[in-house]
Amino acid sequence: xxxxxxxxxxxxxxxxxxxxxxxQENGFAVKLANAAPEMWQALxxxxxxxxxxxxxxxxxxxxxxxxxxxxxxAVPIIxxxxxxxxxxxxxxxxxxxxxxxxxxxxxxxxVARIRAVLRRGGLENAPGEREAGILGFDGWTANLPRxxxxxxxxxxxxxxxxxxxxxxxxxxNAQRVVARERLIELSxxxxxxxxxxxxxxxxxxxxxxxxxxxxxxxxxxxxxxxYMLNVPVERR
Amino acid sequence: MIRPSVGxxxxxxxxxxxxxxxxxxxxxxxxxRASHVSVRDDEARRLAEHLIVARRVLNERPAFERxxxxxxxTTDRYIVSWSSVAPPRPTIAPAMxxxxxxxxxxxxxxxxxxxxxxxxxxxxxxxxxxxxxxxxGSLLSFRMREGVRTLDLAFGRVLLALIPAIALMLxxxxxxxxxxxxxxxxxxxxxxxxxxxxxxxGAALLVPERGPGEVRHVTRAFNRMQARIGRLIDxxxxxxxxxxxxxxxxxxxxxxxxxxxxxxxxxxxxxxxxEEMEAMVSSLMAFLGGEGDVEQxxxxxxxxxxxxxxDDAADHGRDVRYVGPDHFDCRLRRFGMKRALTxxxxxxxxxxxxxxxxxxxxxxxxxxxxxxxxxPGIPEESLExxxxxxxxxxxxxxxxxxxxxxxxxxxxxxVAAEGGVLTLANRAEGGLCAEIRLPHCRT
Numbered sequence: 001x002x003x004x005x006x007x008x009x010x011x012x013x014x015x016x017x018x019x020x021x022x023x024q025e026n027g028f029a030v031k032l033a034n035a036a037p038e039m040w041q042a043l044x045x046x047x048x049x050x051x052x053x054x055x056x057x058x059x060x061x062x063x064x065x066x067x068x069x070x071x072x073x074a075v076p077i078i079x080x081x082x083x084x085x086x087x088x089x090x091x092x093x094x095x096x097x098x099x100x101x102x103x104x105x106x107x108x109x110x111v112a113r114i115r116a117v118l119r120r121g122g123l124e125n126a127p128g129e130r131e132a133g134i135l136g137f138d139g140w141t142a143n144l145p146r147x148x149x150x151x152x153x154x155x156x157x158x159x160x161x162x163x164x165x166x167x168x169x170x171x172x173n174a175q176r177v178v179a180r181e182r183l184i185e186l187s188x189x190x191x192x193x194x195x196x197x198x199x200x201x202x203x204x205x206x207x208x209x210x211x212x213x214x215x216x217x218x219x220x221x222x223x224x225x226x227y228m229l230n231v232p233v234e235r236r
Numbered sequence: 237m238i239r240p241s242v243g244x245x246x247x248x249x250x251x252x253x254x255x256x257x258x259x260x261x262x263x264x265x266x267x268x269r270a271s272h273v274s275v276r277d278d279e280a281r282r283l284a285e286h287l288i289v290a291r292r293v294l295n296e297r298p299a300f301e302r303x304x305x306x307x308x309x310t311t312d313r314y315i316v317s318w319s320s321v322a323p324p325r326p327t328i329a330p331a332m333x334x335x336x337x338x339x340x341x342x343x344x345x346x347x348x349x350x351x352x353x354x355x356x357x358x359x360x361x362x363x364x365x366x367x368x369x370x371x372x373g374s375l376l377s378f379r380m381r382e383g384v385r386t387l388d389l390a391f392g393r394v395l396l397a398l399i400p401a402i403a404l405m406l407x408x409x410x411x412x413x414x415x416x417x418x419x420x421x422x423x424x425x426x427x428x429x430x431x432x433x434x435x436x437x438g439a440a441l442l443v444p445e446r447g448p449g450e451v452r453h454v455t456r457a458f459n460r461m462q463a464r465i466g467r468l469i470d471x472x473x474x475x476x477x478x479x480x481x482x483x484x485x486x487x488x489x490x491x492x493x494x495x496x497x498x499x500x501x502x503x504x505x506x507x508x509x510x511e512e513m514e515a516m517v518s519s520l521m522a523f524l525g526g527e528g529d530v531e532q533x534x535x536x537x538x539x540x541x542x543x544x545x546x547d548d549a550a551d552h553g554r555d556v557r558y559v560g561p562d563h564f565d566c567r568l569r570r571f572g573m574k575r576a577l578t579x580x581x582x583x584x585x586x587x588x589x590x591x592x593x594x595x596x597x598x599x600x601x602x603x604x605x606x607x608x609x610x611x612p613g614i615p616e617e618s619l620e621x622x623x624x625x626x627x628x629x630x631x632x633x634x635x636x637x638x639x640x641x642x643x644x645x646x647x648x649x650x651v652a653a654e655g656g657v658l659t660l661a662n663r664a665e666g667g668l669c670a671e672i673r674l675p676h677c678r679t
Contacts, residue, residue, distance in 0.1 A: 104491040
């Protein structure tokens, strides 16, 4: 199997080289671009599995670039930004980036994020379709691109990254039992949070958050197998 | 303290009032005098003629006929009566002396009759009455039926003249108020300058140049000053933001380079240093607004926000508990509030071992979020001080304080943006209690 090819778009030469080396050491093939023109060239020449895109580029900004790429291509994008703010993260994700990484990042975190995005992309039949995904279930609204959850009352409900991934797994398999092993695998794909909590803790937290004023969360335990979201999901 | 002042408007109105009063008094005096003379001349002539006739007729009649004759002499203008003995004369009003002179001037023969005039007030109006002696020493009394209305007229005129004067005062008050309006606008603008309202960092709120020349000058000068201050703040913010961003790229390089270090201890130590530097850059950015975010309030589940902080800390092996409702919707800037609460929890865990986040949403009370720890607390005299930016109480506390000492300043700023209050207090059982009260976030 050929290693996935990562295109690094970064204007700082030293950081570009260091990132490339870190990825190569972890078994990725790497292509480099210092700005927009080189990036377009690289995209035309060969197969790219994922783009690491710096938001602050000379010339065209990473945000504009992301929009342009999305018009032509469904290739997964991870934003790299020197701005660490939440608002920035949301804007990036809204524009169609698959993940967002703030400078400075470590090798472990970088590699894990890339693997998670690649795996997520692999799980999806059509990545482009998910990008615009706003899913409704039991009065709740999950905005997948922004990774936000809105309660039936219209309030933003804060989910951790792991909890959101778990929710997405349930939403993708609505009204089907999801095996514990599958969920564990999924939660391992998620990193950045170096915690060792079990999948059961995650599920119970998600349940607590999804519990409404009236009733329990729509996630049921299937003894010995796993968990199930027992309400239909509608795509909007 | 500013000495209470009448204000420009009050002063101008006072001056106007004085001017109008003086003008009014003077003109009234002149007018009154002229009318006195003309009315009396005419009146005096008639009265004199009537008195001459009455005196002549009464003189010719015997005493017993005189009361009847006097009655006949009574016209619809004058009441005439006769008495043989003189009643005591009341004190004579000075104004009547001039009328007497007028009468005597017209009919000099009356001068010899010891004529006296006086002003009496049987009812509400004053009437002129008087008496004179007949040849045999008996007394002819007379009284004008119609009251002398000069005094009442004067009073009416005062009122009449006062109405336009009052209207004039009100009108000029309104006009002066209009003139002073730009000055008040200016004062308000100056008052709000630098409060950072509307999320503007140095965003100048230009005051329209209106009103009299002097006020325009002041306004223009103020606007220019405001623009200068705005530019300075913007430049400073941009410069520091650029420094922050530019620092993160070398930090990122350092981080990746550090990953190549074989020695685990050294690598981890460098990793911690980098994390600390990153935390400092982040807090500086957050404090200076260098990230350029203007967040809008949105409906947020505050209970879950708080519970998440406890979960996060628990995942990292720390003991943080959340006590409060499962759900509580309110309207606030959630990323800002998350940052503030994160700072409080980090602070609590830095100085203490355990922390409790309490959310209280009692109806009729402000929404309260408390973060309590079991650390050493803060000396009472420094409770206010630690809210100031760049203040650290290293002397009294552990030396390994992370960051610039901006944590609590950022919290205070976020809470202020929500219209809330942050208070720090030492708990009776030891440790610090940071309380955020949000009066306006309820939906």
